[in-house]
Amino acid sequence: MNELTGVPGRATSEVFPLDEKDRAIITELQVDGRMSYSDLAPRVGLSQAAVRQRVNRLIGRGVMQVVAVTDPLSLGLSTQAMVGISVSGDVRAVAAAVSEYREAEYVLITAGRYDVLAEVLCEDNEALLSLVNDRIRSIDGVASTEVFSILKMEKMTFSWGTG
Numbered sequence: 001m002n003e004l005t006g007v008p009g010r011a012t013s014e015v016f017p018l019d020e021k022d023r024a025i026i027t028e029l030q031v032d033g034r035m036s037y038s039d040l041a042p043r044v045g046l047s048q049a050a051v052r053q054r055v056n057r058l059i060g061r062g063v064m065q066v067v068a069v070t071d072p073l074s075l076g077l078s079t080q081a082m083v084g085i086s087v088s089g090d091v092r093a094v095a096a097a098v099s100e101y102r103e104a105e106y107v108l109i110t111a112g113r114y115d116v117l118a119e120v121l122c123e124d125n126e127a128l129l130s131l132v133n134d135r136i137r138s139i140d141g142v143a144s145t146e147v148f149s150i151l152k153m154e155k156m157t158f159s160w161g162t163g
Helices: 020-031 038-046 046-062 092-098 123-135
Strands: 078-089 104-109 117-122 142-149
Touching: 020 038, 020 046, 038 046, 078 092, 078 123, 092 104, 092 117, 117 123, 123 142
Parallel strands: none
Antiparallel strands: 078 117, 078 142, 104 117
């Protein structure tokens, strides 16, 4: 697992050129990640074996992942927030420490007002307060935090990168 990208077996941000067939496979799997190779093959104009080989190559290179996306509310996680973290010290160490928390969905090292941005999902406001006040702020190198409560998810898409 790569420390920076979180993608198994991918050590760098190496760019892999995609042809039209690869893009078509990705587009179809972004709509239905559980689609069988036998259903996918005719949609992209390849044999079942060729589709399987391409999907495995795309996954192996870290170009894509096929994952389950859950609804946080159905899991009892009703409080979603972004946490902006200013760091005085090793930004990578702070990001890695925040990444260890189960509540952290995304952890990004950024340039700008905050050194690290983390999207977190918690059961309620008390759990969010405990996460930020007791755990994140106690990480060595965390200078300050700012919490942005997410009131409503207006848009979430996974269809980028194929247009």
